[in-house]
Amino acid sequence: MDRNDFFNNGIEEKVRNFESLLASGDNFFFDTDELEEIIDYYLDFDEFVKANKAIKYGLSIYPFEIFYQLKLAEVAIARKDIKKAIKILEAAKAVEPNNAEIAKTLGDCYSITMQHKRATDCYLFALNQGLDKEEMYLRLARIHYLINNPRKAMSYINSIPSDYVFDEFALQEFIKLFFDFAQYKQALAFLKKVLDEDPYNYSAWYFKGLTFQKIEDYKNAISAFEFCIAIDENNTMGHLGKGNSLMELKNYEDAINSFKLSLDNDVSDAEVLCNIAECFENMENYSSSKYYYLRAIKTDKYLSDAYFGLAMIYKKQNKLRDAEKNLQKAIDLDSFESIYHIELAEVYLLIENKDRCFFHYQQAYDIDPDTTEIVLDYAHAYFDFKDTEKAIELLESHLDNYNDDFRISYRIASYLFTLGRYENGYNYLHSALQQKPTEYFLLYEYAPFLENMENVTNIIDLYTQRTND
Structure with missing residues (x-):
């Protein structure tokens, strides 16, 4: 969340007053609603020490308010101290045994620690207490997918009333659940149910397109994204999804047109510009490809893929020093991307810099030791440098890993x-x-x-x- 979102709601002054109170003991009074805003502000920006101070201040004024115990648990969860969170929540549960929020949060903690039976019991209790049913059904479905009971998981999802109106966030949560467990057929059935009730739901059509992309049915994906565009042609996500699908079908000219319609005139455009550049690259229009990679870099100078794409153009044009420079820049920005090291190793192989070549193959292998192609390429570098014995030795040393x-x-x-x-x-x-x-x-x-x-x-x-x- 952007801090401006908070500032626009007047939270800036409340936070400033609260911090002034802590620093000097100034006499300000905050009710629970104001303190909740301040605590959530700190939590959203990972300022856990300040969040704890706000919670403790709240407890000093409202010592019997369970809300603050829940917030202490939230801080512990955010800090990945789940054991502490469970201890806080169990103590709060002893005071308010029928509190559905405590049960839900406790269920989340048990889910994180893989205590699925306890998590299920907590979620069912919260559900029976009348807490947001759709949210509880989602959590229960996730638990049952985790314990390999997809039929039960779907029974919870199907329990959601057919006339329930899904907003974008709710849809996103359900689709993420299906995607996490590769349940694409179920995702499509779920989205059909949503669209039967709400045929102009932009988000549902968008997620339908994404689901078809997951199963590589790009023609149906394009059809779904076109429904998005028909509903709201100014929403760029439909154009972007259509562009990605057209690109997969190697329909590069139409993909470029869709990508151009998805530009938002902000930093997020950089990745789209890279997609346009890649389309031109696949069409062997290297001058246009280079132009769009450079535009992507100008839009976001920290986008490593743009430097990588530019390097690949230079490599194809045999401008190896320029390729080397841009690959090194990509690695400086993201040193854990093995393909960057592989391509730089190949450049050094071509310019016969043996030491740098071997160094980057080793880096690629260290990042991604399970990929056979890296070891094969690494060995062939030794072969090309006339050290065939070393190539054989390298491959034989990895036989157990790739037997x-x-x-x-x-x-x-x-x-x-x-x-x-x-x-x-x-x-x-x-x-x-x-x-x-x-x-x-x-x-x-x-x-x-x-x-x-x-x-x-x-x-x-x-x-x-x-x-x-």
Whole structure:
């Protein structure tokens, strides 16, 4: 939340008066409603020490007001001290056993700590006490998805009255639930129910488009986003969603038009400008692509993807120093994106800077050790720098991690044959063919001379014929 949202509500003066009271003991009186505003202000901006001071001040005036115990628990939850929050809430529950807000918040704590039965009991109690039913149904559904009981989860969602009007926030919470558990079919059924009751619900059509995107049904996604645009053509989200779907269908010109209609003239435009640049890049219109990447950087100089995209243009144009400079800038902004390091390593491979090449492959591997392609590329850098033994050593050291990936065995075999170490090469070739005989061409990719070796082709034929039989 923007601080201006608070200031526009007059909270700035209340906070200033409260802090003046703490600093000098000035005589100000705050009722519970005012203190709630002040506490929420501090919580929204993670000013937990000040929030606690406001809560303690409230308790000094209203010692029996359970509201402040709830706020103490909120601070503990925000600080990820769930054990403390539970202790506070259980004590408050002993004082007001029928308080639905205490039950709901306690349920949230038990849910976080994976105590699903206790969480369910708390939510059901809050539900029976008449607390916001839709909110409780959402929480109960999430719990039952977590314990792998989707049928029960859907029963709670279906308990929501058909005439309930979902606002954007409520829809977002329910769709997030479906997306978190990859329940896309259920999401579409839920949205159909919402739209049957409220056919001009912009948010419902928008989330329907997002759901179709999740299942890669981009044509239906476009149709849903077009309904958004028909309802409110000035809302840019529909244009953005349509642009993303058109881009996935490689309809780049129409995607660009949609993206342009989604621009809001603020910093959020930077990512959209990157999308436009990527469309031009895919159309091999590099001058336009570069122009939009530069516009994205001008809009948001901290957007690492813009520098990365610009670097890829320079790399395609063989302007390797410019590519290096922009990739390094992207890494400076986001050093935990493995693809940035991989691409910079490739640039250093091309300009024959061995040490920097290996350094960035190692960085990529450290960030994303489960991705086989990184190890394969790393090994091939050693191969290109004429250190085939080191390439083999690197791949063999990772065999245990990737023992089910046939590509490793094919690659080691090709390197061994290149060195003339045929016995070991045949062993790895047999291993690779046992795993995936139809991918034998991977052997020739890095050792093309093997296509003319009868012993090798006979072994391959033996395995591929078995597969065909």
